[in-house]
Each structure stands twice: as structure tokens, then as C-alpha cells.
Amino acid sequence: MATVTSPRRAPGGAGVMPDTPGWARWANDHRKWLFAAPAMAFVAALIVIPLGWTVWLSLTDAEGSVRAESEFIGFRNYLDVLSDTDRFWPAVGRTATFTLIALAFEVVLGMAVALLLWRPFKGQKWVRVAILLPLVATPVAVGMMWRLIFDPNIGLANQVLGRFGVGPQPWLTGQNSALYTTIFIDVWQWTPMVVLILLAGLTSLSEEPQEAARIDGASSWQRFRHVTLPLLMPTVIVAILLRGIDALKTFDILYATKGKGGGSFHEVETLNVYAYGLSFDYNEYGVSSTVLILFFLIIVGSMWALTARRRKEAKR
Template sequence: MATITTTKKPPRAPETPETPAWVLWVNDHRKWLFAAPAMVFVAALLVFPLAWTGYLSLTDAEGSVRADSDFVGLRNYVDVLTDVERFWPAVGRTATFTVAALVFEVVLGMAIALLLWRPFKGERWVRVAILMPLVATPVAVGMMWRLIFDPNIGMANQVLGWFGIGPQPWLAGQHSALPTTIFIDVWQWTPMVALILLAGLTSLSEEPQEAARIDGASTWQRFRHVTLPLLMPTLTVAVLLRGIDALKTFDILYATKGRGGGSFHEVETLNVYAYGLSFDYNEYGVSSTVLIIFFLIIIGAMWALTARRKEARR
């Protein structure tokens, strides 16, 4: 006799309500929502000072930022851009300082990075010694070199005297002050460029180097045709970071030469010039104009270097 067995249906899962649309939207954009508070905070820190400076540049504010001021439109910009006694010389010194410091720092940084690329005995101590200038603050570095280059008691002239060379004005000279400050900047910031380039060198593959060595390429040929093209993206980053920083240099210049960049404004760059207008003469409208123009110059330099970096990646 056959028995008929019946199978029970599995219990039906409870129905879940449909997910709200706003939950789906939040889930799709969660990375932006998590970063939004920080982005808003940073934007507020940038937008408000920039907007306030732009507003002051269109007024004749002086004496105090809270004092009554009149709207003058673009008059400050016309006055600044036609100033051939202080503004345009400051632009020239800024460009000279930036380009000269950047060239020396990149060349010396590349040389140091290549020397430290291969392991050798005592390399850790050498790396620590090379990075020592980065430990000190720029103001302390400026004051230290100001004492070293003092024309009367400075060690630099004493060393020159050992070789029968007469004392040099260094920072006190009208034509030697700017090259001397460039040397100080190069002394402090070349290790940073070397560190960036060394990181790029250590990430390169050894296979292209070995292939070029087997083909009989010399050391210079391997560097010129193998190492440098592969290192170009990292080199562009180093130029971008250090170039923008050198363009904004203020502390070393002010620590070594004081207000106005010296008696003859020999190291007065745009940063030093704008600082003097604000805190020495209280001409806030004109100083804000100089800062806005300087800001546009920095943006232009960043755009040019970023475009060059994209070309290097291609």
C-alpha cells in the first residue's frame, strides 16, 4: 500500500519595504559627503581672506582696516602696474630669486639623489647630515647666515682671508645681497628636492638600466636616455612644489635684510613689498592690490607647471 507524503512549502520571507531614494543617493555619494565638512572648512578659510583682500584692493583703505574707506575701483591696480620704481623691480627680483634658486636646487638635488641612489657604507649618516638644514626654521637659518656673512665679524670673510682674498660685502652689498640670499635658500631647500628625487629613483625598475649597460651605454648615456626620462614625472613634481614655495619666499629675506629688503631694496620681492605696504606704511588698499596680482602670478605659475607635468606623463 503506497503512502502519499506531502511536502510543506518553505515559509515565505517577510516582505521588506522598498529602500528610500534618499538612502540610495547617500550611498552613491558617500565619499563626497564624508569629505564635505573638511572641504567646506578649507574653502571658507580660502574664500573669505581672498574675498576680503579683493575688496580692500578696490578701496583706498589706509591707517586701519576698520577706518572709513572709499571705493576707488581699479585705480590701485593702475597705480601699481605703472609703478616702475618699486613694483616692477620687485617683480624682477621675485622672478630672479625663484628661477635661480630653483635651477640650483634641482641640479644639486639631482646630483645628491644620484649619489645616494646606490647603497654604500655609512649612507644613513650621510642622509641624516644632508637633511639637517630642513630641521631648522627659515628665520633661524636666515639669522645664522646673517652672522656668518657679517662683513666685520663673520666667519665667511675670515675663511676668505686664509686664502688671501679680501673681505666681501655679502648681504651688505647692493649687488651681492640677492645672490647671497639665493645661496641661503639653496642651502636649506636643496635637501628637500634631493629627497623627492631619491624617492623617485628608488622606485625605478632596474631592467632598463641593465639593458642599457649590456648594450654598452656609458654612465652619462644611461642617465640621459634612461634614468632622466623615467624620472621626469617625479622631477616635475619636485619643480612644482619647490617652484611655488620659492616664489612665495619671505622669511629668509626678511630675517637677513629686514624691512624693505634692505636700504636700497636690493632683495625686496613682491612678498616683502606687500608686507612693507601693510605693516610699515599701513596702505592696506595698495598692499591688497599687490597681493591679488601676486596671487594671480602664482596661479599662472601653477597652471604652467601643472601643464608641463601632464605633458611629462604622456
């Protein structure tokens, strides 16, 4: 009876015959990278090419049109922008204020709502749907809606306040109140996103630490502080990163509510709104590219700072 021999395999079980050419062996060993390479190259091109073009424009005096002849001026734009105390640095301050306050409220409110939705109760699915409704609308539509609500003359907000004997408020028209009003709008729309992320993290937690703490007599606050929050911290950091970067880049709500320049007195002009105005209102492409590169560095630096603690813990 003939003996059936199985094909010989290369060491490690890779399934490659010993007489396979060297390039085929290399391709088999690196197949996971080769399959992903086209997609990775495409994504890299989408990032590197626009970023490189923006860096080049920031080093020129391009204005009027990006196709017009421009002269290489080195870092002159950067020196001019960084010494601009009238528009650039106030825009940096507004961007930081908007991001930090909005992010703080969204994380705290998102955590509170996620904890309320963590345990099952009657009508829970309808409550979840209602909470997530603000995410359905586009930011421009949300901005226009709240612009009508906060209208100082016909807006619903002042009409409600009037029923309680409170005089009309400027809301979006006031120099001191406009930025905080837009922060409220951002919190209203994007807190559900934080709720969604944190609720997913809560549902993935094991019940055993909670039960052990409950048996030991820990109160609800003690269980949250010493058990739930430490276990949930990686998810909280993810929520802060995603929402923080998005808040830094906020543009549509601000432009929909205040228009060009962030208002007549630039009261809600963040870096995004400032760069947009330089590009499309004044056609100063070299300066606007400089602002965008500096903004990009601020975002990267913020991401690095937010993840610094996690990197230290990972090294331990």
C-alpha cells in the same frame, strides 16, 4: 527544512534594499563625496573667505586700519601699482631672479645628490641624516645664522677668505651681492628637500630598464639621459612645482637677513617683502592687497606654465 533566503540587493551590488527611500539611495551612491564634504567645505572656506576679503580691499582705498571707513575706488589701485616702476616692477624682477636661480641650483644639485645616494654604500644613512639637517632649522634661524657668518667685520666667511689673501666681501651689505647671497642661503637650506623628493622617485623606479640598457652597453651618462631621467620626469616636475611655489613666496630668510624693505636700497625686496612693508610699515591695506592679488595671479600663472607640457602629454 526551512529555506534561508539572502536579502535582496540593488543592482550593482550597492547593498541597498529596493524599498529604501530615494534620499537614502542618493546618499549611498554619493557617500564618498558626503564623507569628504565637511573637510572640503572647511578648506574651501579657509581659502575663499581670505581671498575674497583681499580682493575687496584691493578695490578700496583702505589705509590706517582695516576697520576704518574706506571708499570703493574700483581698479585704481591696480592701475597705480602696475604703473609703479620704482618699487613694484623691480620687486617683480627680484622675485623672478630669486626664484629662477634658486630653483635651477636646487634641482641640479638635488638631482646630483639624489643620484649619489641612490645606490647603497657604507655609512649611507649617516650621510642622509647630515644632508637633511638644514631642513630641521627654521628659516628665520637659518637667516640669522648666515647673517652672522656673512657679517663684513666679524663674519666667518671673510675670515676664511682672509687666510687665502682675499679681501673682505660685502656679501649681504652690498647692493649687487645681497640678492645672490640670499639665493645661496635658500639653496643651502632647501636643496635637501629636493633631494628627498627625487630620491623617493629614484627608489621607486624599476631596475629592469637599467639592466637592459647596461646589457646593451650604454654608459652611465646614456643610462641617466635616456632611461633614468625620462622615467623620473614626473617626480622632477613635482619637485619643481613644490619648490618653485615655495621660492616665489620666500619671506622669512629675506626679512631675517635684510630687515624692512629688503635693505636700505631695497636690494632684496621681493613682492612678498614689498607687500608686507605696505601693510605693516605704511598701513596701506588697499595697495598691499592689490600687490598680493597680482602676486597670487603670478603664482597661478607660473603653476599653469610649469604643468602645460604635462597636460599636453596627458592628452596624447
